[in-house]
Amino acid sequence: MIAARFNPPDIECLVKTAVELWEDIDPSDLSEHQQDTLNRARDAMLAEHVDQQPSFPEVVTFISPRPAGQAWVLRRWDRHENEMTLHADEDSALADLGEYIRRVWENVVGEEGVPDQPPTDDRETARLYYGPERNRRPDEGYNLYAEDIVKRGRTRIVPLDFRFPDEDASEEANRDAIFHPQTDDNDLPCVEVDGVLVFAYLDHEAGAVRISVHLDSAEDRLVRADGTVPLRVEVEDTVVLEDSRQKGGDA
Template sequence: MLIKPDPATPEGEAVIDLAEMMDELQEDTGEWPGADTVDILGGWLGRFTFAVSESFASQVTGRAWVLRQWDRDSDEVTLWSDEASALAALAQHVRSSWDNVVGSDGVPYCPPADDRTAVDLYYGPKVYRGDEGYTLYAADISRCVRTPRSLSLSDAEDCAEANSTAVFHPMEGPDDEGLPCIEIAGILVFAYLDADRGAVRVSVHLDTTDEQLIRADSTVPMQVEIETATVFDNLTPPPAPAEPTGWKARIWRLARRTALSHGRERRQGG
């Protein structure tokens, strides 16, 4: 099936223009000379852009400890979730090779039990490490995420896209003053063990919520559940108070009649 370009669209108009230019070349020369054809196509392609229109943002999703070990025979890089684990792996290598340094000044016959002390004694100062050494440092783990053009809680694709970019921010260690947190669409949810309260605490912070999720009344639609019980829900306005029934209705009518009667007496007496 042949494709008919639509002159009402920029693309279709460009295709028609190219066809006309090639027809003119055919009429003038009786063929499509290579040099002339290249010039025509070069100018025609210059009307287009092939750049990716989607914008991507760099997002830090975590941190890793990078351990590099080298000697005369090998050069190895490994990743670790925390510094203590990387040091433990390095210390294991150090202890298995301790005979290489026994007898040096200040080096005991047996390796120390403390990982960092063992590593420091084995490798010594950086300037004296020679052909064997290591580096250990922390580095961010990042990813490129598509910047959403729109975000609607009523659109399943928008929600799935936002959910796929959620990030967990762990504590870097017991001495870290921060708390474990998950971030999604600017919303921060902290979940942690609180020794002061003796409880599991969950804290939701909405200060940085994506503005597309904020309602006209400046609130964020939210439902919080624990197991199967809903403990918070602001998705719908609270129901209107129900009309009283039975004896409550009789008391309400009596009180209303009494109030109206007293009001008339005061007006008449005045």
């Protein structure tokens, strides 16, 4: 048997890995035996979690990973460039495309059915410039399509009666904070504290210093039963975001 080739710690590691990866698998792809085994392994992990956290109540909840997001990809090309940009929705992508077309509208002025000034509607502007089949200008074109943003998540096991880490645990997490500098791969600089990533960088396009907080990788002990992480954001001495009240626990 395969199990005979592994020692108990290895088998436990494989079981826990299988349970975490299960969230990314369509259950219909698994046999009934596989599903039953994974369910029993998941229950065992829950029981182990309760046994190892005597300071927490025995009532916990599972928080599934967030569903995949979606971005709109705009690829535009001409004789001089081939550009690809990401957008939150189709309208913003078309707005970006329309802005470019209006700068070069003189390229099509005088052609049949083309007005002297571009329309205010971005979709109509693109249709007139590139043609209904996008073949009006052989050396130019664009593609616009939606793309799922797939990010492997994991199921969290969090107590219903949330308690933020105490003073000692908080100080230890702060001492263990990690700074990730920008690399040649264009990764932005960030500070990581207990799995929370805080990016601070100069955005020349926005003309501003940008601060971005990513909470998806936060340690389970920071996650409340509703899936949120208590957060307070201050700029100088002004609190600009306040969500630090302990929902489900003491205020």
